[in-house]
Amino acid sequence: MVSQRRINITGWLFILVPVLAISLFYFYPMIQALILSFKSGRGMNLDFVGFDNYIRLFQDSNFITAVKNTFIYLIIQVPVMLVLAIFIAVLLNDDNLKFKGFFRTAIFLPTVTSLVAYSVVFKYMFGGDGIVNKMLMNFHLISEPIQWISDPFWAKVTIIIAITWRFTGYNMIFYLSSLQNIDKSVYEAARIDGANAFTQFFKITIPLLKPMILFTTITSTIGTLQLFDEVVNITKGGPGNSTMSISQYIYNLSFEYTPDFGYAATVSYSIVVMVIILTLIQNKIGGDKK
């Protein structure tokens, strides 16, 4: 028999590389970013400025616009997408449904595209003389082209449509796997008790999906707070700054404008704070019956 001590040491060896890598490439930069957020200056020449960056943050209209935009995406897009995903998953979970595999594959397909590739496709589809306007006009739904990309309101709508197209199928798969784990006899019993489809959905399906709803809400929230590829490739953040996301603003502060890594790090910490607060809220609402 191999000695317990040796086995124990081997156990640590197996996890050594990721412990080192995650410490070096995730936790260490987190600490660096915190230190950096108290510094300011151009490029690599940075001086300590105390809380100046944090004071600047609250007076920075670009930052406030980016936060507003990001929250508009968050508040509108995430609920719409998740409701849609649950709805489709419930429809697809019906045993009597034909072509189930086909529908599932088709609706999941957007997930395999690269964010950049689909963003560029959407940019052209929603252009002034793009195919979407042409189709809407052919069906006489609109009388003149909508300025999807160049109008501040419609540009946000375009981004929201794009993200919903890309990620609904992804979330749908998680719900579908949860639904398939629910014992059918639960519904059987409810039907005998006279519960209609509505009651079954709200009294059985939704409560049983709760952990998955929590999981997808958190991952979608974190994803939306980091939104970058779509805004950069569909609208470049414009018109004006009307679609700019927080991540894009951090990128601009570091690599587009005169680099101020210190202030960029301060802005990036605002995302960390938002992730923590929103996750805590969601856990409180979603995880109370654990």
Next chain:
Amino acid sequence: MSKPKKFFTYAFLILATLISIFPFLWMITSSTNMSVDVTKGRLLPGSHLFDNVRNLFNSVDMWQALWNSAKISIVTTILSLLVASAAGYGFEIYRSRAKDIVFNILLASMMIPFAAIMVPLYQMFAKVSSVIPFFGIDTASAVILPTFTTAFLIFFFRQSSKMFPKDLLEAGRMDGLTEIGLFFKIYMPTMKSTYAAAAIITFLSSWNNYLWPLIVLQSPENMTVPLLISNLGSGYAPDYGMIMSAIVITTLPTALVFFVMQKHFVAGMTGSVK
């Protein structure tokens, strides 16, 4: 199902399918049409696919970008699988209180938004550049290093390892295998489907990664495919046919991987959160 409900279900699913598939269809037909026809709203396939592809390969170094992306994605996938599976195995098989604490700390890294660490990461690699250029800014290694270890994949392997028959390990020990030997000779072959799923997830995310390569890769010859596509799309008078053919070429490998391994892919995505 009652009749109206049945009608509604199929109508809704068909609509959702059309919306999901339409951008693909449009992208594919556009890649076969001339730019003018695309702007005219032509939806039927044309005969200009080869012209578009030729234009693409003549105007940008598509081969180089494909090679760069392939190199980065393949190396990332191999390293990820090796490291994450060893860790998932290590955490599940050699359990201890201390390891559980370490595991939870690693999991916390999933909550760290990339936007929050990209500036210090960039500075870190800028510093490395002057000491070991191979790992510094503008190298494939700089793209790979921060992305090859993810807590998600470790979590995924650990979850899957819960179903791994542990008696096999005892039998292996009796036969005189070392602890490392057990992992390579017994665990790895048994967990083939888990590896397949993990490989697809990692390959897709590496192939499609945009923000970090955008920051760290600076010279045109090091560009990956997403960077190239993004540049093509930012031109003033875009050649739609050519750009769409570029997008078809880059989406093809991932779509193909997805269709061939669909079962593993879906199982991999859902199995990890059960």
